Amino acid sequence: MELTVNGVRHDVFSPPLTTLLNVLREELLVTSPKAGCEQGGCGACTVHVDGRPRRACLVPLAAVEGAEITTVEGLSDGDDLSVVQAAFHEHYAAQCGFCTSGFVMAAEALVAGGEAGRDEIIEALSGHVCRCTGYAKIIDAVGAASRGEVSGAEDPAAPDRLSPADEPVKVKGSPA
Amino acid sequence: MGGSPFGAAEVVVAASPQEAIDAFGDGDGVTVLAGGTIVVPDVTYGRLDARKVVLIGRAGLSGVRSEGGRTVIGAGTTLAELEDAVEPLGTCARRVADPEIREQATLGGNLCAPPGAESPRGDLQAGLLVLDAQVRSAGAGGERTESVEDVLASPGGRLVLDVSVAEPEAAATATVRRPHAHAYTVMRVCAARVAGEVRVAVSGAGPRAVRLRAVEAAVAGGADAESAAGHALEDVTPQDDALASGWYRGKVLPVLVRDALTKIG
Amino acid sequence: MKAIGARLPRYDGVAHVSGRTQYVDDVRVPGTLWVKALRSPHHSALIRSLDTSKAEGMTGVHAIVTHKDVPHNVYGHLEALGVPADEPLLAQDDVRWKGQVIAAVAATSPEAAQAAVDAIKVSFEERTPVLDIRTAADPGADTFHQWGALYPHFGPYNHRRVRKGDVEAAFEEADHIVEGAYRPQAIEHVPLETQVSLVVPEASGRLTIYSCTQAMYFSMGVVAAHLKWPLNKLKFVGGTVGGGFGGKVDTATETICALLAIKAKRPVKWRFTREEEFLCSSTRAPWHVEIRDAVTDDGWIRGRRMLTLHDAGAYARFSPYGLTKHAFHHTGAYTIPNLRFDGFVVFTNRVPTTAMRGFGVTSVSLATELHLSRVAKVIGMDPFELRLKNANRIGDTTGNRVVMHDPSTVPVTLAAAEAAGIELAADYRAMTSDRRTGDLLPEHLVGQQAPDGEHLATFRGTDANGGAS
Numbered sequence: 070m071e072l073t074v075n076g077v078r079h080d081v082f083s084p085p086l087t088t089l090l091n092v093l094r095e096e097l098l099v100t101s102p103k104a105g106c107e108q109g110g111c112g113a114c115t116v117h118v119d120g121r122p123r124r125a126c127l128v129p130l131a132a133v134e135g136a137e138i139t140t141v142e143g144l145s146d147g148d149d150l151s152v153v154q155a156a157f158h159e160h161y162a163a164q165c166g167f168c169t170s171g172f173v174m175a176a177e178a179l180v181a182g183g184e185a186g187r188d189e190i191i192e193a194l195s196g197h198v199c200r201c202t203g204y205a206k207i208i209d210a211v212g213a214a215s216r217g218e219v220s221g222a223e224d225p226a227a228p229d230r231l232s233p234a235d236e237p238v239k240v241k242g243s244p245a
Numbered sequence: 246m247g248g249s250p251f252g253a254a255e256v257v258v259a260a261s262p263q264e265a266i267d268a269f270g271d272g273d274g275v276t277v278l279a280g281g282t283i284v285v286p287d288v289t290y291g292r293l294d295a296r297k298v299v300l301i302g303r304a305g306l307s308g309v310r311s312e313g314g315r316t317v318i319g320a321g322t323t324l325a326e327l328e329d330a331v332e333p334l335g336t337c338a339r340r341v342a343d344p345e346i347r348e349q350a351t352l353g354g355n356l357c358a359p360p361g362a363e364s365p366r367g368d369l370q371a372g373l374l375v376l377d378a379q380v381r382s383a384g385a386g387g388e389r390t391e392s393v394e395d396v397l398a399s400p401g402g403r404l405v406l407d408v409s410v411a412e413p414e415a416a417a418t419a420t421v422r423r424p425h426a427h428a429y430t431v432m433r434v435c436a437a438r439v440a441g442e443v444r445v446a447v448s449g450a451g452p453r454a455v456r457l458r459a460v461e462a463a464v465a466g467g468a469d470a471e472s473a474a475g476h477a478l479e480d481v482t483p484q485d486d487a488l489a490s491g492w493y494r495g496k497v498l499p500v501l502v503r504d505a506l507t508k509i510g
Numbered sequence: 511m512k513a514i515g516a517r518l519p520r521y522d523g524v525a526h527v528s529g530r531t532q533y534v535d536d537v538r539v540p541g542t543l544w545v546k547a548l549r550s551p552h553h554s555a556l557i558r559s560l561d562t563s564k565a566e567g568m569t570g571v572h573a574i575v576t577h578k579d580v581p582h583n584v585y586g587h588l589e590a591l592g593v594p595a596d597e598p599l600l601a602q603d604d605v606r607w608k609g610q611v612i613a614a615v616a617a618t619s620p621e622a623a624q625a626a627v628d629a630i631k632v633s634f635e636e637r638t639p640v641l642d643i644r645t646a647a648d649p650g651a652d653t654f655h656q657w658g659a660l661y662p663h664f665g666p667y668n669h670r671r672v673r674k675g676d677v678e679a680a681f682e683e684a685d686h687i688v689e690g691a692y693r694p695q696a697i698e699h700v701p702l703e704t705q706v707s708l709v710v711p712e713a714s715g716r717l718t719i720y721s722c723t724q725a726m727y728f729s730m731g732v733v734a735a736h737l738k739w740p741l742n743k744l745k746f747v748g749g750t751v752g753g754g755f756g757g758k759v760d761t762a763t764e765t766i767c768a769l770l771a772i773k774a775k776r777p778v779k780w781r782f783t784r785e786e787e788f789l790c791s792s793t794r795a796p797w798h799v800e801i802r803d804a805v806t807d808d809g810w811i812r813g814r815r816m817l818t819l820h821d822a823g824a825y826a827r828f829s830p831y832g833l834t835k836h837a838f839h840h841t842g843a844y845t846i847p848n849l850r851f852d853g854f855v856v857f858t859n860r861v862p863t864t865a866m867r868g869f870g871v872t873s874v875s876l877a878t879e880l881h882l883s884r885v886a887k888v889i890g891m892d893p894f895e896l897r898l899k900n901a902n903r904i905g906d907t908t909g910n911r912v913v914m915h916d917p918s919t920v921p922v923t924l925a926a927a928e929a930a931g932i933e934l935a936a937d938y939r940a941m942t943s944d945r946r947t948g949d950l951l952p953e954h955l956v957g958q959q960a961p962d963g964e965h966l967a968t969f970r971g972t973d974a975n976g977g978a979s
Contacts, residue, residue: 085256086298088285100536101529103752105702106784108286109346110427113702122345127285129278131258132302141529154527158519166526167702167752173527175345195426196343200700200753290785291624 070134074099075143085131089123090114092130093140101141101170105198112197115171116140122178124196141170144177153177153211155219160210164201172197176211185215255297259304262406268299269404271385275299277404279321280349282342283358283366299404306353306406314412315379320353320405324369327352332416333435334372337448340433341368343426353405356380356396360452363487364429370397370454372418374446375437376410397453413437417508419501421449421489431489432497436505443509445502450483450494457481460502474503522750533752534706534720535781542708543572543616545767545780546623548630549790550605550612553639553859554654557604561631562613568629570622573774576613577602580769581738587728587761588831589735594663596656597825597862599736599765605634606654606824607861609790616770616778639859643798643819646856654824654859661826661855668854670830670837672909675848675958677804680813684804688885692801692877696821697794699866703752704782705791707763709771717771718745721764724754729761736765737772756865760792760827795829795863796821797836799877804848809891811900812954813848816840818874822855823862829855832870839871841909842878843919844900847958849909894927898938905945905959913960917943 070081074097083092090107093099093116105113107126114125117139144151150158153176163169172194179185179193190211199207213219259265269275276295278284279302287293306321309330316331324347327338341347341355358367370393378393382403393408415438421431432449434457443464448454459479463472483494525531562574577583577600586595601612613630617623640646640654647659662668681687708720723729726748734741751758763780771778782791797820804813818836822829833853840851868875886893902908902917920943927934945962946955 084254085258086254086288086295088289094535098538100532100538103533103702104535104781105704107289108784109282109342110784111702112343112345115345121348123349124282124345126289127281127346127349129281129285129298129300131256132278132281132300134258141527145528150524150527157527158523161520161523163520163523163526165702165751165753166522166531167533169526170529193344196345198427198700198702200702200755290783 070130072097072130072133072136072138074138075140081130083130086129088126089116089118089128089130089133089138090125093125093138099140099142102174103167103170105167105171110198111168112171112175112194113168115174115197117174117178120178122175139174141173144173151177152217152219153180153214156210156214157207159219160206160213162202162207162210168197168199168201172199172207176214179211180215183215185212187212190215254295256300257298258300261305265299265301265304265306266383266388266404266406268297269383272402272404277301277353277357279351279354280323282346282350283354301353301404307351312409315409316412317407317409318352319407320351320356322352323348324350324352324355327369331376331410331412333418333437334369334376334410336418337369337372337433337435340420340423340430352408356393356405356408357400359400361429361486365431365449365486365488366429367453368430368433368448371433371435371446371448373408373410374454374456375416375435375439375444376413377439377444378408378410380408381406394456400453411439413439414441415509417505419504419508421497421501429488432483432494432501434498434501434505436502436509438509443506445505447477447481447498447501450481450498452484455481457502460506464506470503470506473506474499477502531750533703533750534708534722535703535779537708537720539708539710539777542777542779543618543770543774544620544623545614545616545763545770545778546620546627547611547766547780547786548613548615548627548632550601550608550610550634552605552634552636553608553641554637555605555634556637557601557612558633558635559631560612564631565615565626565629568617568622568626570618571615571626572618572776573616573770573778574613574626574630575766575769575773576600579773580736580765582736585732585735587732587827590731591831592663593826593830597827604637604654607859609786609861610824611766614766614770614780616774616776641858641860643796643821643856643858646858647854653857655857657857659857661822661830661857664830664834670833670851670853672837672840672849672851674909674911675813677813677815677848677850680804680848680954681802681815684812685807686805686885686889687802688805688881688888689800689802690877690881690884692797692799692880694797694799694873694876696796696860696863697866698788698791699753699755699757699793700787701751701753701755701757704784704787705758705762706779706781707767708777708779709764709767710777711771711775712745716743716745717768718747719764719768720747720749722751722754722758723748723761723764724751724756724758728759729764732761733765733768737768755867756794756869757792760864762791790861792823792827792862792864794866795823795832795873797873797877799873801877801881803846803881803885805885805889807889809886809889809896809899810952810954811844811846811885814841814846814850816849816851816853818851818853820853820855820870820873821858821860821863823858823860825857825862826855827862828864828869829862832865835870836874838908838910838912839874840878842875842882843902843917844878844882844897845902845906845914845955845958846900846909847955851909892934894923894932894934895938897923898934898941899950901941901943903943903946903950905962906955907958907960919943 103113105111257268324338355369384403420433445457459476477499483491615626710718800817802815886896901919
């Protein structure tokens with residue numbers, strides 16, 4: 070069976086009802102989509118099938134023969150991050166990072182439609198679970214990405230990006 | 246190969262409605278896979294031993310069209326495509342899971358959903374019941390069209406091809422609040438007036454959606470919303486599940502019925 | 511020093527957003543076998559027979575392990591801290607919680623492993639399960655644990671004690687006695703990454719263990735103890751944990767994978783399904799807390815009696831440690847001079863409980879803060895003012911005689927009131943953490959103050975269990 074993943078055409082040998090998640094992770098060694106629950110409940114496995122976000126753990130291989138699959142690995146161009154990826158990085162929207170691939174793929178599909186408000190972002194991402202961040206920074210990142218408000222795809226870890234913070238907040242009455 | 250429990254199953258990817266019908270045959274030992282949101286996890290977790298699987302996602306069974314004053318919806322139509330469908334079906338579709346699931350889950354799968362082990366499934370069934378849905382299906386004995394009530398009463402053994410629904414004069418829903426996308430809807434009452442007649446149905450009170458005929462009879466006999474709602478428990482005995490007790494559902498159902506009836510006036 | 515105060519990017523941020531971060535399940539080693547476990551279907555039962563012979567011969571099965579394969583089966587994770595061992599790696603004579611592992615299979619696919627698990631013959635004699643911590647220690651109650659209903663190794667006691675001052679006198683002199691009971695429930699961590707480890711036998715005879723543990727050296731010690739191997743034969747590879755929150759200190763899969771890898775002479779991986787994670791992995795413990803405070807009309811909390819029951823589940827694991835931390839914090843951020851605290855670790859036929867963010871202390875914070883709000887309501891005092899009055903100050907001592915030299919209760923409470931838009935009376939707004947004097951030093955607090963200038967935290971005259979000196 071033929072499957073195109075991140076622009077590379079593959080002959081796939083997994084049985085036809087293998088989930089797309091397991092085809093990607095076990096046969097094609099594309100490991101960014103994660104096995105968080107294998108029942109469509111967490112969103113950690115979301116990839117694009119012909120440009121639309123889908124739970125890879127719910128998609129049987131036979132249903133996507135010949136389709137174009139995109140995962141997080143296919144978003145960046147060399148070291149340049151996509152706008153969504155850069156926004157997630159700049160807004161600290163990932164802590165342990167396990168849910169991040171799924172969130173990024175869902176956000177990519179949303180942001181392709183232009184500026185998105187908070188309610189729209191929450192609705193679009195509502196199937197994704199994050200246990201670390203409390204979601205606020207993820208929503209901020211996606212909003213910023215939808216408005217194109219990221220500083221670009223340069224490496225954010227470069228030393229000249231460090232700058233002293235403002236005066237740290239002092240709690241009144243605390244010892245010196 | 247890790248994680249592939251489907252090794253032994255025969256798989257047919259139907260490329261047309263006729264191919265789907267032929268592959269389904271009389272349905273014996275056949276699992277129909279449309280969106281996969283229910284079937285695939287069941288096989289992943291070993292709850293379903295699939296012997297022959299017919300995939301209908303590319304079989305030309307999707308789409309919404311008008312025909313003779315009714316709306317005809319292909320069995321493979323996704324819930325996402327039904328979010329703006331005729332009410333109350335649109336509300337039922339919009340409140341299932343999240344956008345990614347809704348782009349995969351189908352009307353046919355929802356109609357044919359086996360009862361959930363711990364939470365209600367088949368949210369669209371109540372909407373179909375109040376819209377006088379007629380279900381066209383293939384299987385043993387050939388093609389036939391029957392009411393959705395008959396399908397729900399003896400489910401299984403048929404390949405649903407499409408469902409047609411009436412255009413209501415008024416429609417309303419009343420739902421136990423669903424706190425977030427990961428929650429299943431505990432219970433919803435749908436009401437619609439079709440050709441002058443008020444129909445009322447509930448999903449989440451039993452293994453499948455049920456028409457509340459005693460309520461309908463009371464309304465037809467001139468009862469107001471409050472008194473008609475008093476008949477809510479004559480056609481269904483709500484059960485316990487992981488989300489809510491039968492006791493709770495029994496307390497809330499008459500309130501939902503009253504609210505839905507009040508809304509359609 | 512340009513990093514201090516600077517907004518630094520996460521060193522792993524680019525890897526996270528580009529899918530490059532490697533978690534245990536992303537590691538690929540050719541020939542890896544998959545693990546499935548035979549788990550107890552009963553809450554509490556004797557194992558009458560166990561027969562893996564049919565499973566051994568099944569297609570794709572490389573190894574099966576039971577308690578017979580474990581060189582040192584009963585090892586306590588906190589033996590080094592004085593908590594004796596009680597929990598077998600693989601069940602031997604009985605099962606004490608639904609989901610407890612009896613045997614494990616390594617096979618070429620998860621399906622082959624599960625089919626082999628299903629072919630293992632095991633028979634049980636069911637026992638009545640113990641599920642309610644409030645009645646578990648009643649006279650004549652069923653017990654299943656070799657130590658009885660309660661963990662008995664808090665020194666000579668079967669409970670963690672804190673004693674200070676004269677709590678009976680405090681109650682006699684109180685204007686109000688305020689009682690409350692609080693029952694925080696079990697919480698499942700739900701990390702996005704389920705429990706997982708991959709064990710690879712090396713040509714040198716060592717094992718490389720890719721682990722999701724939060725505590726690598728700790729888990730290394732656990733595996734070495736069960737295998738009776740020297741530490742230098744193990745190489746643990748940690749890295750990015752896909753969420754732990756305290757639930758990945760239990761070394762849940764590593765040792766069993768190691769045994770299977772040794773037996774199969776193949777790499778072995780065990781990844782919990784989400785259902786296993788919910789049903790069988792450890793949770794934060796449920797607690798039952800009863801508080802009785804002796805309170806004056808003007809809002810001094812003169813004494814506190816507290817009873818805590820901690821639900822350990824079927825084995826002690828880390829529970830004595832969690833209860834000890836709970837005990838140390840049972841006065842909250844407040845100074846109460848007369849104390850009687852008794853905390854019990856109770857065994858039930860539930861999944862053994864473990865740490866979760868603030869182990870032992872979240873329960874006591876919840877209970878004590880709810881209780882203070884109740885006290886404020888009973889005596890008709892503003893809840894902020896009640897807290898500020900009783901707040902820890904420099905020189906106050908805790909229940910176990912730790913001297914406060916830099917408590918933050920007062921400034922934090924004031925900041926909270928301000929953030930909430932609460933207007934406090936001027937004398938409360940002016941409060942600081944400075945040593946108590948004047949009105950803030952009533953007679954009943956004089957005896958608990960450390961002498962001025964003594965700023966080092968000290969234990970003074972306490973025994974190992976915080977008992978009275």
